[in-house]
Amino acid sequence: MVEQVQSRIMGFIVSNYLFGDESRAPEPDESLLESGIVDSTGILELIQFLESDFALEVKDSETVPDNLGSVANLTRFVLERSPDAEPAS
């Protein structure tokens, strides 16, 4: 399940922010902001992706780097919020 969720998140990042360039894919623990992959508009897109693809509601108080700052944190956040998370597609 972890791998499936992480792969789905990584797929979104590579396709949405990197135009499919997998050579620039971040390490799971790499900061998406500090690496310049995601900016403030990108965070909005990321939240929308989580809400639509994993049927989560991301509260304002949850929009912190510990939850959304890296692929690893995103994966953990999704699984904590929705242990049976099944990516929509």
Place this chain on the structure above:
Amino acid sequence: MTTEDSRFSAAALRIDAEQEATRISAVLTHYLARTRRRGAVVALSGGIDSSVVAALCVRAFGPDRVFGLHMPEKESSDDTLGFSRQVSDTLGIDSALEEISPILEAAGCYRRRDDAIRLVVPDYGPGYRSKIVLPSVVDSEAFRLYSVVVEAPDGTTTKHRLTTEAYLGIVAATNFKQRVRKMLEYHHADRLNYVATGTPNRLEYDQGFFVKLGDGAADVKPIAHLYKSQVYQLAEHLGVPADVRARPSTTDTYSLPQSQEEFYFSLPHERMDLCLYGKNNDVPVEQVAEAAGLTTEQVNRVYRDIDQKRSTTQYLHLPPVLGAAVPEVSHDLD
């Protein structure tokens, strides 16, 4: 300035206003001579930055070669025009009133903006007012997500987090305001064979607080290197009216009053100046914190926000990219 005997403070931002005004005037006259233009157009908002730019142009070229533009629209503050007229009167420059609401209506600025707001506030319509806000950066590690604050006709105010589509739609629509103003500035600049001026201060220029090809477009940006408190020093030295110097900074872009702090910057400009200066000049964080009345943790959050804005807005500063170099055309001016 940062020795044990002399702690960092706002004094670090003091400038010799006369010397700086003289230096900038020389830069402006040199540019006009090289580009064979005869004067400058300045869009006057009634705020401190455009007033100082106009005063510097008057100093450089004389009042007869500076043309002011007053460009309010139906959502501008009621007092905007009064302040901008006070500036043109004080400086003794010719100016024109261009009320831009009809152009904005024709371009669909208000309709497109309201359509975008309705994506998150379906009831939004006539009689409502709105503004975009960001949470404070100093109080939390949370990502700063834009919200729209909506005031209903009965005075009820609600706040709604924006989706990507709504946020981009609102910004894209309101950017018509800055771009229409710049279009008119260049019309008058072309008509008079003048240059168009840009009025960002250093905080705005560094942090990308401008609209590309809107207020970000200009031939000269005379105060882009000056911290906001230095702009105030020049304003006083150049005789900008006291009422204008006492006026709080506002974006004057949304229908609800909106300070620059709640839309973009983390802190009021006096403290933002100290943080940006401290960061740029490697002042120890502890001293910046003490001078700005913040904790070191808060200063570090502001620093991260500064870096993030520089990264996010880098695209605003970039010239157009070419498919390949055209070496015969130089962008440098002797």
